[in-house]
Amino acid sequence: MIARILNIAWKELLHLRKDRVLIPFFIIGGIVELTLIAWATNQPIDDIHTTIVDHDQSAQSTALIDALDDTSTLAHETSANNAAAVRSKMHRDETVVGIVIPEGYAEDVEAGAFPTVRLILNGAHSVKAQEARRAIEEVTFEQGMRERFNMEPAEYAEMLPQISVRYNEDLERGWYTLPAESGFIFYLFTVVLAALAITREKEKGTYEQLLVMPYRSVEVIIGKALAPMVVGFALFLAMMGLTVFAFGVPFRGSLPLLMVLAIIYLVAELGKGILMSMLSRTQLQAVLLVFVLAMVDMIFSGYAVAVETMPPFIRFLSNFVAIRHWLLIVRGIMLKDVGLSVLWPHVLAIIAIGTVILTFTATQYRRQAN
Amino acid sequence: MAVIETNDLTRKFGDFTAVNAVNLSVTEGEVFGFLGPNGSGKTTTIRMLLTLLKPSSGTATILGQDTRRASKQFLQQIGYMSQKFSLYTDLSVRENLTFFGRSYKLYGKQLKERMQFALDMAGLKGHENTRTSDLSGGWAQRLALGAAIMHRPRLLFLDEPTAGVDPLSRREFWDLLYNLSQEGTTIFVTTHYMDEAEHCQRLAFIYFGNLIAQGSPEAIIEENVPGTVISFEPDDPIDVLRTVEAAMDSGEVPPGRVSLFGAAVHVVTQDVERMLPFLEAQFANAEGNTPAFYYETPSLEDAFIALVKQADADGQSG
Numbered sequence: 001m002i003a004r005i006l007n008i009a010w011k012e013l014l015h016l017r018k019d020r021v022l023i024p025f026f027i028i029g030g031i032v033e034l035t036l037i038a039w040a041t042n043q044p045i046d047d048i049h050t051t052i053v054d055h056d057q058s059a060q061s062t063a064l065i066d067a068l069d070d071t072s073t074l075a076h077e078t079s080a081n082n083a084a085a086v087r088s089k090m091h092r093d094e095t096v097v098g099i100v101i102p103e104g105y106a107e108d109v110e111a112g113a114f115p116t117v118r119l120i121l122n123g124a125h126s127v128k129a130q131e132a133r134r135a136i137e138e139v140t141f142e143q144g145m146r147e148r149f150n151m152e153p154a155e156y157a158e159m160l161p162q163i164s165v166r167y168n169e170d171l172e173r174g175w176y177t178l179p180a181e182s183g184f185i186f187y188l189f190t191v192v193l194a195a196l197a198i199t200r201e202k203e204k205g206t207y208e209q210l211l212v213m214p215y216r217s218v219e220v221i222i223g224k225a226l227a228p229m230v231v232g233f234a235l236f237l238a239m240m241g242l243t244v245f246a247f248g249v250p251f252r253g254s255l256p257l258l259m260v261l262a263i264i265y266l267v268a269e270l271g272k273g274i275l276m277s278m279l280s281r282t283q284l285q286a287v288l289l290v291f292v293l294a295m296v297d298m299i300f301s302g303y304a305v306a307v308e309t310m311p312p313f314i315r316f317l318s319n320f321v322a323i324r325h326w327l328l329i330v331r332g333i334m335l336k337d338v339g340l341s342v343l344w345p346h347v348l349a350i351i352a353i354g355t356v357i358l359t360f361t362a363t364q365y366r367r368q369a370n
Numbered sequence: 371m372a373v374i375e376t377n378d379l380t381r382k383f384g385d386f387t388a389v390n391a392v393n394l395s396v397t398e399g400e401v402f403g404f405l406g407p408n409g410s411g412k413t414t415t416i417r418m419l420l421t422l423l424k425p426s427s428g429t430a431t432i433l434g435q436d437t438r439r440a441s442k443q444f445l446q447q448i449g450y451m452s453q454k455f456s457l458y459t460d461l462s463v464r465e466n467l468t469f470f471g472r473s474y475k476l477y478g479k480q481l482k483e484r485m486q487f488a489l490d491m492a493g494l495k496g497h498e499n500t501r502t503s504d505l506s507g508g509w510a511q512r513l514a515l516g517a518a519i520m521h522r523p524r525l526l527f528l529d530e531p532t533a534g535v536d537p538l539s540r541r542e543f544w545d546l547l548y549n550l551s552q553e554g555t556t557i558f559v560t561t562h563y564m565d566e567a568e569h570c571q572r573l574a575f576i577y578f579g580n581l582i583a584q585g586s587p588e589a590i591i592e593e594n595v596p597g598t599v600i601s602f603e604p605d606d607p608i609d610v611l612r613t614v615e616a617a618m619d620s621g622e623v624p625p626g627r628v629s630l631f632g633a634a635v636h637v638v639t640q641d642v643e644r645m646l647p648f649l650e651a652q653f654a655n656a657e658g659n660t661p662a663f664y665y666e667t668p669s670l671e672d673a674f675i676a677l678v679k680q681a682d683a684d685g686q687s688g
């Protein structure tokens with residue numbers, strides 16, 4: 001039985017080796033994708049275009065503007081005469097942040113009252129707007145502490161919460177996205193390869209020949225899954241290497257554990273690929289099906305959108321998507337050095353999902369063979 | 371001993387009956403031809419015999435095994451070659467043969483030996499590393515046959531194996547089939563070509579899902595073309611055809627069959643004495659040339675035209 005499975009796997013590897021487009025596409029595509037994401041997530045959100053309306057024109061208001069300008073987040077680009085002018089600029093998408101300092105700002109500060117500064121944010125750029133709001137609140141808080149209570153930073157620091165960030169000390173976004181992206185490319189690559197495995201034969205007309213050979217369905221399925229598994233695994237190792245050595249994401253956990261879990265995860269996803277392959281008549285159909293599937297999986301994976309903020313029912317459904325568990329495992333091992341004692345529910349979930357998919361795939365194959 | 375035996379083998383797709391109560395019997399060691407126009411149920415029948423498709427009703431027994439209960443193991447004794455030659459075109463000659471051989475449990479020395487045999491047979495020695503897509507039709511066809519018989523199957527299915535291959539290659543291919551048959555392999559072959567059909571020991575003809583004839587070519591001809599064939603090439607064959615048909619219907623001449631064969635008209639009759647004078651009379655007063663009349667041995671083609679006409683007539687009256 002093993003010799004027969006290996007015979008099919010060998011033939012499939014030959015197909016992949018002779019295909020001059022498929023493998024190079026995924027290797028180059030994977031590297032480019034990772035590099036772009038590493039670069040993009042490394043860009044801090046800085047110099048947000050800010051328009052200031054200073055109705056007060058006093059030393060105090062100028063001090064406030066300077067303090068805002070001193071933050072790396074905001075860049076005082078233009079001034080305007082009134083709030084209406086700011087809104088019209090936002091309408092034309094010329095600015096993200098508007099700050100209106102009211103008349104009498106200096107007097108209020110002198111008198112020890114609370115002067116109100118108006119902040120207008122362009123919510124269409126939600127990430128930048130959030131970032132700007134945080135920076136402005138920080139500046140006004142510090143100003144208030146100094147002007148109103150005459151406190152130095154060292155004094156009011158005691159009032160602030162003690163923050164310690166674990167696992168990703170600098171809250172680098174790349175540390176979050178790059179392992180997930182590697183995991184996702186790994187997923188997409190192997191599922192696409194598996195999906196092509198049977199449709200390739202259907203298109204060429206060799207499928208019937210294969211069906212009349214004395215193979216058992218399980219031998220064909222495993223044999224056909226083995227080749228994408230080997231190639232996919234090699235690609236995954238390469239992506240991991242790139243993530244760690246080129247983009248500086250730490251690898252703190254156990255590499256052997258991650259490898260073993262990667263194989264388990266792979267088997268579950270390959271079943272899906274082979275299933276797509278059986279449901280399609282042509283390779284094009286199979287690839288399109290995989291992409292539809294990948295989009296759904298992507299949403300449930302927690303990679304692009306946080307699963308925690310989804311409605312309870314969707315959150316519940318996401319438990320049945322293997323890639324969600326897989327990405328948690330990758331991040332858990334890489335960044336947090338956690339082992340099976342923590343990850344076991346996710347491992348069990350992947351095994352359960354994989355078993356269901358593979359059983360269904362094998363039944364489908366047997367049904368199609370008849 | 372019957373290698374293939376079907377009993378009212380039927381396959382329906384929804385309301386459509388693709389194969390209707392077919393009873394086939396193929397004896398060990400014979401070359402059995404399975405004929406029929408496209409869409410007549412040939413491929414559906416083969417798929418049922420190969421266990422790729424379950425019969426809606428009826429049974430098929432292949433090498434003593436009921437196909438409904440046959441394990442995959444029984445396929446070890448069967449060879450199959452389809453009209454697409456079923457090779458992996460991106461793989462080389464050697465890679466294809468290795469894969470086929472190992473699929474049928476040939477390893478090591480045995481595999482090497484049978485690969486040599488297949489290469490010899492296909493005449494592809496020295497081309498082991500050629501990509502299969504670079505082979506021309508005839509080579510690819512012989513390689514596919516070699517791959518299909520590496521494991522010495524007892525029963526070989528060939529689904530239109532000569533489609534799209536030049537006449538010389540076809541000829542060589544049939545020589546190979548005879549050799550195989552001589553060595554005891556039973557061959558079940560479908561074809562469109564009548565000359566090939568005449569080379570089979572026994573034939574079955576399927577038409578719209580119904581088996582309308584089965585037997586040796588000679589028996590089929592004798593049964594369906596009783597009498598003599600008079601062949602001639604008139605200037606206006608259609609006109610003559612209609613005249614003769616009318617005369618047969620009215621009883622002016624004894625009943626028989628008349629059909630077109632290219633530019634020629636074939637008249638099948640049991641009573642040449644009355645038919646020939648009638649035909650000659652048709653041209654006596656005409657301005658055109660009087661054609662020469664030949665007696666011909668009825669061919670399979672005559673038989674199948676008769677069979678199809680009969681089946682169509684039955685279909686209309688039924």
